[in-house]
Amino acid sequence: MQNFLNNLQARTKTADFQRLLQSNERPTEAQIVNIRKTMLAEAMQRLSELHQVWETLQQIIDDCKTVVSPMRQLPPEILLEIFHWTIADQEYVDVFCIKSVPWTLGQVCRTWHEVVQSDPRLWSNLLVRGFSYDRNPPQEPLSMLKTALRLSKDRSLSIRCSFDCDNLLEMEKERNAIQEKWPNLYNPEEDNIITLNHRVLQLLVDNSRRWKNARFRVDDYAYLSMFNAAKGKLDRLETLNFGMIPGWIDDELIPTFDAFAVAPKLFNIELSRMGRVKPVLPYEQLFSARMEWCDRNVLEEHLVTLHEMPNLQEYDLDGFDYEMRELSEPGFIHHNALRVLHVCTPGALTNLVLPNLEEVHLKAASLDEICRFATLDKLPGLIERSGCSIRKLTLADVLESSDIIPVLERTPNLNELHVELNHWHYETDEFMAVVARYLRIRKDGREMPVALPRLHTLTMSVRGSPKWDIPFDLPISFLKKRMAEMIRDRWNIIDGSGVNRLKSVRIYVSVPSRYHIAPYDEFIAGIEELQKQGLDISIVIKAGHETLYGL
Template sequence: MSLSYHTFSESKIKAAHGRRELIRIPNIADHFHTNEPPDDPDAQLFAKTLSNAIDRESFLQEEIRYLETTLYQRIDELSRVQQIIREYKPVLSSVRRLPRELLMEIFFQVLGSVDPEDVLDFDRGLWPLTHVCRLWRTLILNHTSFWTTVSLPGRTHYPPYSIHILSLFLDRSGSQPIFVDFTCRDVAKLPETLFSVLFAQSYRWETCKLRIPVFLTDRLSPGAIERTQLLRHLDLNLDLAYSSPLVSSCKNLFAGAPALRSVKLTGVPLALDTLGLRWSYLTHYDVTQDFPDKHLAILRLATGLVECTIDCSQPWRQQLPGAAAIVTLRKLRILKLKGTASILLEYLVAPGLHSLSVLLPETGDSLKIFLNRSVSRLHELEIEATPMGNNILDALQYVSCLSKLALNVSISPGSRRKIVFKDFLVALRYVSSGNNTTSITGCKLPRLEELFLSVYTSSSEHLYANELADMVVSRWKLPGKIREQELTQLKRFTLETNRDWLPAFDTFKELMQEGLQAFINLH
């Protein structure tokens, strides 16, 4: 019978000689379907092919054993090479060549870029840095400034030897002034002892943040705290009740702190003799106090304030003072009045005020009275008014130099209330007077560069989206010839509202393409 052949090239793995062979295999498939013996020519060819395959099998098995041995050798060698890379590369790293001064600066930047780390946590902060290498350990241990931030946040569980760890940390700070941040949540002996260790170093306090429960306040006494000559910043949260018998023991607590300039008080009953503070020396006053009338007498003494934040939740409980109670704060630059503290505006004068943040009631002229009396060149104003009243619009006539305005308002559906916001938008719009000029007659806030509006409304029609878009367009495009000394172009606009996207908002997309920084946040 005639034979047909098919050939294929078998890629043989390169041996030492690196040769390739072409194996010719006769077609034997037809003989699988019959029991007849092959013809003599076929039988001879098949026998020769079988003999060659047996020889080839022996060769390939031997070569595979050789290649396996070579492969394992190469894997072992690769492992050794990688180990060399891991060992030698760090040794030759450029970090090892950094000057010590530069390393110190890096440490300061890293450690000062986040909130203070718990000194009792060995996995964070300074402790792991001291275990990197001998050089790092020497630099950190020999530089006392690294150990001057003593932070002890509230813990559920304290590690063993906590007192020893804290004492070691304080010892490494040498005689440097220290920053103390201590929080205690539970009534336990160990936190109380840690508190005592910190108080033993009170003569080195420069900044102090204490958040402690009532049971520790008996430690706060002039006898427990030594000289606080260096103390400049005090943040104290005692959460004391006004009728607590411990109040009297805190009266002269910081009387020996002549350098104290900044205080933040929470849960501390206020009086003129509170903590023995020297009010006339203060530049920063931040306090949470339920009754706003407590602050007027204090502000009368604290005439050197540069920044003041007052948060109250209760109404004025004493008889309202008359005009004779007006307090002048000539150095005040930043004023934040939260809750019912806005009533204090009626009794304050701040001619140098730069930034004001206030929560206004729906009615009342406290803001208008304050701005009219102060005659200040206010640049930043933040108002929260829920609901929005006419008093906001009335007050804007006294802030012609304002460059940044933030309003957080709600628009209620009352007959007059719902158009108050519309009146505000109309008042802020630049109006073209023809002849290619822009009129500023009656226009509010001609210097405004940034406007933030947070508006909550029960209906989209109360948002007056068209009027809102027209106002922003007028302040961005400034139709007509711009007289730079009178009109300023709006540069940044933000709107937060509880409404869905409205067709009028498409205008803001166009303005953004033209360069206006516009942000629309819908909830």
């Protein structure tokens, strides 16, 4: 190689070559042919050979680095800890997706495979998604599920499972009817997706004694009888989230559903859109319950259920029965243990007496105008009847500006106030302004008590999108100098005055464009120093995808 370079360089040092190189003189045809066919061609050939040598050497270097990589020298326990960090943000293992972790980690090498299979913690949170005709199963899906269950050993399981198959039942019913009349139209070996889903559920039920947290969504009443095989085996179950998406099966065919009737550690349940299904549950031992429904005229049923849950501390009623005013049985429903109430419609507030209620989370049905304007005015009645002391209040998507003051006047011991308007309405700005004015500390020389003297946490959040909500007709303008003064004055309250300092403030505003928010410079100028003084404050103002201000 060195001789070749010396020879080639010598040929470029000749007088003729140097003269052509240093001038703009045209070479002769003979000189062109000589340079192209000898010097240039030989140099390019050698360069190509060197490139190949470079690539070969680079591959050897990379392979050597791979072999001696520190990652290969890590002890299994360190490697396992890294794996746990890798899946820290992944709540569940997608059992039927070979590209998900930890399946992928186990395919890297034999050592990784052994490590992944050695720790049941990696396999104790399982996501099981049922199949449909437009979502084909992988090869050996039952084997994959059996493997995941085997690798979890005897560890308690968190299961998240859905058999919402989008009209699969109707298609299967029609197909079976046709096959019964013309049996030769179908291959008897053709995969039956519903049968596969049933076998998947059967495997899960076979391991029900290990269920700790279970979330199921099903669209076939036939699944309920399969669940019943778990009855009496649920000694570890602590949390249940169960939802129905009823199919074509007639109401009279609904089986008894008592799979979860015996579960000594079950304290938390969520039931979603159960329709006519009435599950048998250990209501008397529950601490928290959430009921979601979309049918009308069933709120009373969920309120009366309170009699069966004497130990219930948190109840979330998520439905749309805003018209209900009186129970079929005269009188109010009393419950002495309930501390936290989530409601979204006024009907839930008009028939309860809750003397130990401490938290109210009121979220109006955001897309229902009647509900947004007919809910808040029922809350004072609940508080007065109950004689309770509210410590935490969340108002989401209620827009009754004239009714907010009576509520705040009846919550003098309030510690936390969260006002969240997630769907734009033209009265949003006024609602926020009324809250801010009420919280101001008066400085006009008159002795007036401070509103909400126990308040230490405040959240005010406004979001809006003209694509889905009513278009903005005026800019948001509640971020003013006086609001900054309110925050500053409540932060500067002297200890020992009998009034709590404001310790935490969260303000979030998101509008479609700059036009939709009024100037807020005076507001910002009045609060920026408070963060340096120790106030836990966060302010985000966004217009579309642009962040206009962040603190």
